[in-house]
Every structure is written in structure tokens, then in C-alpha cells.
Amino acid sequence: MELTSSAAIWGLIFGMCLLNFGLRFLPLAVLTRLAIPRPLMRWLSYMPIAVMGALVATEVMIPALNAAFAVETSETQNLATTALYLNPGIYGALSAMLTYYFTKSFIGGTLAGVVVFALVQLLIT
Amino acid sequence: MVFLDTIRNNVEMKQFFAGLRSGFPIFLGYLPVGLAYGILACNYGFTPLQAVLASALALSGVGQFVALTTLVLSESVAASVLASTIVNLRYILFSATLSPHLQGLKYRTLAWIGFSTTDEAFAINSAEIRELRASPSSMMGVGAIGWIGWIFGTTLGTVGAQFLGDLSAFGIYFAMPAMYAALFVALASNRKQVYCGLIAALIALTLYGLTRLGLGLEIYWFTVITALVAATIAVLIFKDSDDSVPTEAACAEEEVH
Numbered sequence: 001m002e003l004t005s006s007a008a009i010w011g012l013i014f015g016m017c018l019l020n021f022g023l024r025f026l027p028l029a030v031l032t033r034l035a036i037p038r039p040l041m042r043w044l045s046y047m048p049i050a051v052m053g054a055l056v057a058t059e060v061m062i063p064a065l066n067a068a069f070a071v072e073t074s075e076t077q078n079l080a081t082t083a084l085y086l087n088p089g090i091y092g093a094l095s096a097m098l099t100y101y102f103t104k105s106f107i108g109g110t111l112a113g114v115v116v117f118a119l120v121q122l123l124i125t
Numbered sequence: 126m127v128f129l130d131t132i133r134n135n136v137e138m139k140q141f142f143a144g145l146r147s148g149f150p151i152f153l154g155y156l157p158v159g160l161a162y163g164i165l166a167c168n169y170g171f172t173p174l175q176a177v178l179a180s181a182l183a184l185s186g187v188g189q190f191v192a193l194t195t196l197v198l199s200e201s202v203a204a205s206v207l208a209s210t211i212v213n214l215r216y217i218l219f220s221a222t223l224s225p226h227l228q229g230l231k232y233r234t235l236a237w238i239g240f241s242t243t244d245e246a247f248a249i250n251s252a253e254i255r256e257l258r259a260s261p262s263s264m265m266g267v268g269a270i271g272w273i274g275w276i277f278g279t280t281l282g283t284v285g286a287q288f289l290g291d292l293s294a295f296g297i298y299f300a301m302p303a304m305y306a307a308l309f310v311a312l313a314s315n316r317k318q319v320y321c322g323l324i325a326a327l328i329a330l331t332l333y334g335l336t337r338l339g340l341g342l343e344i345y346w347f348t349v350i351t352a353l354v355a356a357t358i359a360v361l362i363f364k365d366s367d368d369s370v371p372t373e374a375a376c377a378e379e380e381v382h
Contacts, residue, residue: 008202009175015206016192017182023216025239031224032235042365044222046321046356048251051215052309053325054351055244058344059302062333069337092299093306100307106249109310110150113303118296 060089086124092117131234137262144266147253150307151245151267152274154300158186159275163282165190169197173283180279184243184272188213215349219247223264226254230261241268244348245304252311317363325355 036044064087068079084090096113100106132141159180166176183189192209199205219242227235238261242250246267253259253267313319328351336342342350 005170006172006175008196008200009171011202012192012196012205013175013179013182015202016179016185016188016209019206019210020183020185020188020213020216021240023210023213024220024242025236027217027220028224028227028235028239029232031221032227032230036225038365039360041225043356043360044225046318046359047218047222047352048248048255049309049312049318049322050325050352050355050359051244051348052248052305052312053322053355054329054348055305056302056309057326057329058333058347059305061330062344065333088296089299089302092296092303096303096306097310100310104311106147106150106304106307106311107153109307110153110300110304113306114296114299117299117303121296 056093060087060093064089088117088120088124091120131231131237132262132265137260140260140262141266141269143258144263144268145270146266147249147258147263148246148267148270150300150304151243151249151271152277154245154304155186155271155274156278156281157298157300159278159280160282162186162189162193163279163284165282166193166279167283169193173280176283177276177279181272181276183209184241184275185209185213186243186275215244215352216242218349218352219244223247223250223254226259227261227264234261234265238264238268241265241272243268243271245301246271248305248308248312252308255312255314317359320363321355321359324358325351328354 061083064083068082071078071082092113095116096109099112100109103109132138162180163173163176166179167173171179179189183192188209191212192205195208196202196205220239223238223242227238230238246264249267250259250264253263309322313322329347332340332342332347332350333344336344
């Protein structure tokens with residue numbers, strides 16, 4: 001594998017550090033000193049659930065969909081079977097959601113998701 | 126952690142430790158991903174010190190991977206930093222979303238909360254704000270435990286990767302998606318929120334469908350585009366009412382209890 005020069009690596013490390021910090025700190029520094037208009041507040045209030053919806057959908061479905069497309073599928077039914085019923089992510093995510101719903105514990109939900117995911121993966125393969 | 130001296134009293138210390146506890150799933154989720162980063166960075170010519178410093182200073186999962194790949198492909202520091210910045214544009218969104226709940230704090234406190242804001246810390250903090258359990262000190266704790274997990278994972282990757290073998294059989298890579306799923310439920314406090322989340326999921330999968338059809342869009346763009354579009358749709362189709370915005374008054378009241 002091609003080794004990258006040490007100077008370039010240091011440049012990358014400090015460049016990333018500065019820009020990532022700027023992205024996260026500047027909006028806080030400015031917006032915590034200003035009154036935020038209500039329409040903007042409403043818009044922002046939907047942001048967390050929208051981010052989670054996008055992340056869960058992509059993390060659970062895209063690996064399975066990629067796998068399903070990778071296998072030669074002439075019938076759409078095969079695609080659905082592979083991406084939905086044979087997708088350990090679906091069972092893992094549902095277990096995490098139910099566990100959180102009943103226990104209100106993030107760590108419980110996370111562990112339940114991981115365990116169920118691993119078990120289903122084991123059963124399917 | 127120099128920012129810890131902004132924690133002035135026992136109540137704030139307790140909140141900080143509560144934040145460390147709430148953020149523990151982040152710690153777990155970051156271990157395997159940090160480990161993968163450590164291995165990869167060392168393969169690409171980073172020394173272990175450089176890999177760990179990159180994680181400690183940037184604290185940006187996808188951004189770091191993208192920067193690494195770009196550096197190897199383009200050998201251009203500017204291009205790599207730019208790539209990681211573009212991927213991380215969503216942090217602007219996160220910081221802006223948290224800012225109503227951080228009014229009037231010292232810049233030092235904001236610096237740490239801002240620095241340690243990741244997708245996962247943002248999600249936990251948002252859920253805690255909704256449950257009226259969040260405070261600036263708890264957010265500092267949530268950020269700190271994630272930061273520690275990310276550094277720890279990267280360190281493990283740089284030193285012991287070859288001895289650990291393949292961890293995927295244990296489902297460890299599902300820790301983050303599982304946490305997102307639990308967080309989705311935590312954030313689904315009313316029907317409008319649930320619909321907004323489902324709209325987002327649909328948009329994200331539609332984007333995936335479009336890339337299958339030839340749309341040239343990298344997967345790390347999905348979250349940003351989806352969140353912007355879904356939140357805009359939600360604001361336009363749902364009526365304004367008090368339950369959609371957790372008020373600062375409610376949060377402040379909770380901190381007293």
C-alpha cells in the first residue's frame with residue numbers, strides 16, 4: 001500500500017481539527033447570543049427525528065439492499081425477501097425500539113439490538 | 126477536558142455524570158468503528174500517534190474515513206480537509222438545533238459542547254432535551270464519553286487489531302444502528318414527530334433508489350439532504366402548536382428539580 005508522507009498527514013490532522021471545530025462551534029457561538037425566530041425553532045425541532053429516521057433507514061436497509069442487488073435477482077420478490085425478511089438489521093432495529101419503548105434505557109435498547117442482530121445473522125447464514 | 130472547570134457545583138457535577146451515563150451507548154458504538162479507523166489509518170501510513178491524534182482532535186467518524194480515502198486517492202491535503210468538511214456540514218445543523226437550549230453560556234462551555242457534538246451525541250442530547258432531562262453539564266458529559274470511546278477505539282485499532290480477528294460475527298457493528306433505532310423511539314414524542322421521522326426514512330430510501338438508477342450522490346449526503354427536506358415538509362404541513370417546540374422555560378424549570 002502506498003504510504004502517505006508525514007507532512008501531509010500532519011496537515012490533514014490539523015486541517016480537519018480546525019475546520020470541524022469551526023463548523024460546530026461558530027453556529028453555537030452566534031446563535032446562543034441571538035433570539036431565534038419561532039419558524040426557525042419549529043424547523044429545528046423536527047431536525048433530530050428527521051436525522052434519526054434517515055440514519056435508521058439507511059443503516060438498516062442499505063447494506064441489505066446492496067447485498068440483495070449484488071445477488072442475481074430476476075424476480076422482485078427475491079429482492080424483497082432478502083432485503084426485508086432475511087435482513088438481520090430489521091430484527092435488530094425492532095428489538096432495540098421495543099426494548100427502549102418498554103425500558104426507556106438506551107444501553108438496554110442498544111444491547112438488545114446487537115444481540116438480536118447477531119442471533120438472526122447466525123440463523124440466516 | 127480543560128473545559129471541566131466550568132462545572133462549578135455539585136448539581137452540575139451530578140448532571141455531568143448523568144451525561145456520561147446517558148452517553149455510554151455512544152462509547153460502545155464507537156469502539157468498533159474507532160477500531161476500524163485505527164487499523165485503516167495505520168495501513169495508510171499514519172503512525173499510531175497520528176491516528177489517535179486525528180481521532181482526538183477531529184472527532185468525526187465518517188469525516189475521518191472520507192478524509193483518509195481522499196488523501197490516499199488525491200494526495201492533496203486541501204482536498205482531503207475539504208472532503209471531510211463537506212461531509213460534516215451537518216454539524217452546522219446540529220449546533221444550530223442545540224443553540225436555543227444553550228443560551229448565554231460561556232464560550233468555553235460552548236467550545237466543548239460544540240467540539241464534542243457528533244451524530245450520536247446530538248441524538249442523545251436531543252432526546253434528553255425532549256424529556257426535559259438535558260442541561261449544559263449533562264451535554265458536556267455526553268460529549269466527553271463519546272470522545273473517550275472514539276479515542277479508545279482508535280487506540281485499540283492501532284495497537285491490537287491483528288490479534289482481535291473479525292468482530293462482525295458478534296454483531297458489534299450493529300451497535301450504532303441499534304442506538305439510532307432506540308433514539309428514534311425516544312424522539313417520537315408526538316404524532317407529528319413520528320410522521321416527520323417516517324417521511325425522512327422514505328426520502329432516504331428514495332435517494333438510495335435514485336442512486337441505483339444512476340444519480341451520482343455519495344451516501345454521506347443522504348442524512349443532510351433528507352433532514353433538510355423532511356423538516357421543511359413537516360413545518361409546511363403541520364400546524365404550529367406548542368407541543369412541537371420544547372420551550373426553554375420548560376427546560377429551565379426541569380433543571381431546578
